[in-house]
Each structure stands twice: as C-alpha cells, then as structure tokens.
Amino acid sequence: xxxxEQDPGPFNVPEGATVAFNCTYSNSASQSFFWYRQDCRxxxxxxxxxxxxxxxxxxxxxxxxxxSQYISLLIRDSKLSDSATYLCVVNTYNTNAGxxxxxxxxxxxVKP
Amino acid sequence: xxxxxxxxxxxxxxxxxxVTLRCKPISGHNSLFWYRQTMMRGLELLIYFNNNVPIDDxxxxxxxxxxxxxxxxxxxxxxxxxxxxxxxxxxxxxxQVTEAFFGQGTRLTVV
Numbered sequence: 001x002x003x004x005e006q007d008p009g010p011f012n013v014p015e016g017a018t019v020a021f022n023c024t025y026s027n028s029a030s031q032s033f034f035w036y037r038q039d040c041r042x043x044x045x046x047x048x049x050x051x052x053x054x055x056x057x058x059x060x061x062x063x064x065x066x067x068s069q070y071i072s073l074l075i076r077d078s079k080l081s082d083s084a085t086y087l088c089v090v091n092t093y094n095t096n097a098g099x100x101x102x103x104x105x106x107x108x109x110v111k112p
Numbered sequence: 113x114x115x116x117x118x119x120x121x122x123x124x125x126x127x128x129x130x131v132t133l134r135c136k137p138i139s140g141h142n143s144l145f146w147y148r149q150t151m152m153r154g155l156e157l158l159i160y161f162n163n164n165v166p167i168d169d170x171x172x173x174x175x176x177x178x179x180x181x182x183x184x185x186x187x188x189x190x191x192x193x194x195x196x197x198x199x200x201x202x203x204x205x206x207x208q209v210t211e212a213f214f215g216q217g218t219r220l221t222v223v
Contacts, residue, residue, distance in 0.1 A: 034210075046211045087155065091210065099157060100160075
C-alpha cells in the first residue's frame with residue numbers, strides 16, 4: 001500500500017463547477033500536510049498548506065481529518081486556469097528530519 | 113533568491129553512459145530531496161538529505177543510482193550505467209521547515 005493515496009482521476013468538469021479531491025495517508029505520525037499544483041511539464045508548486053481546523057484561500061478549501069487520516073481539497077467556481085494535476089503531500093518527521101511524500105496526483109481538466 | 117537550480121534541464125544519453133544531475137538548493141534550506149517522476153509511477157522519492165547527511169535512501173531503485181551532498185550548496189544524483197528505463201524527469205526539492213520548493217527538473221532520456 002502506498003503511503004499517500006489519491007483519487008486517480010481524471011476529473012473533467014465544466015467551468016463554474018465545484019470539484020473535490022481526496023487523499024489518504026497511512027502513517028499516523030505524519031505532522032504536516034499540503035496540496036501542490038503541477039502544470040504540464042512544469043515542477044510542482046505549493047498551492048496551500050492544510051491545517052487541522054481547515055483553511056480557505058479564495059475558491060480553495062482544504063480540510064484535514066487526523067482520525068481518518070484523510071485530506072481533502074475543494075475547488076469552487078472552477079476556472080479554465082485550474083486545469084492541472086493536484087498533488088497531496090504529507091510530511092513525516094523522525095528524530096533527524098522529515099520526509100515529504102507525494103501522492104500520485106489527480107488530474108483536473110476544466111472545460112468551457 | 114533564484115530558487116532551486118537544477119542542471120542540465122535536458123539530457124539525452126546512450127544506454128550504458130554515466131549521467132550526473134546537479135542541484136543547488138535555496139540558501140538556508142537544510143533538507144534536500146531527489147524525486148523521479150514518470151507517467152507510470154508518479155512522483156517517487158529517491159533519497160533525502162538533512163544538513164548534508166543522507167537520511168533515507170530506500171527509494172533509490174538500485175546500485176546504479178548514487179547521490180551525494182558534499183556541502184550545503186550542492187548535490188548530485190548519478191546513474192551509472194544508465195538504462196532506457198531510467199528515462200524520467202528528475203526533480204530536486206529543498207525545504208527549510210515545512211513546505212518543499214522544487215527546481216525545474218531535469219528531463220532525462222536514455223536511448
């Protein structure tokens with residue numbers, strides 16, 4: 001089983017739709033969580049951190065459920081420019097340092 | 113800061129040749145990660161360093177792969193000998209505390 005698992009997608013939605021991505025992680029010791037966005041043939045870039053209380057950034061809402069080891073990303077009023085691959089990231093720390101483990105990503109295509 | 117700098121951006125090499133990928137981290141970032149990305153396997157963590165020390169290399173596929181970080185400003189990932197199945201985009205990412213910042217990647221093609 002992979003440490004971080006995501007809905008594989010692809011998600012194809014019309015402009016203006018609301019779309020949600022899910023991610024589960026296996027290591028209960030994981031301590032910080034993020035969503036990254038990756039455009040075609042580009043490097044992943046941080047979209048937003050995910051906090052225990054949930055957090056919102058404009059049209060994007062991220063939530064964390066530690067009990068279920070589950071992270072979600074909600075995109076409201078989707079735009080054409082939201083088309084990308086969304087990667088869930090989990091940081092797990094040990095005595096020395098922490099590693100960042102990425103999910104395989106969920107591909108979103110927003111259509112006119 | 114110029115961000116994480118990787119070189120070369122593209123590399124095409126023949127099977128059996130040695131390939132060296134380079135990474136310059138963001139100044140002050142004490143963790144460095146090497147990832148490989150393919151369509152089939154997604155983004156795989158190969159190895160990561162903290163304060164120039166390798167912490168976990170369990171993702172390195174086999175002995176043909178090696179990575180070094182001789183100082184805080186430089187890291188290399190070497191493949192010797194290279195094989196066609198090593199073709200992928202190799203990313204270096206660095207981190208100070210929480211979120212990681214990626215370089216633009218090296219697209220490696222082994223023919």
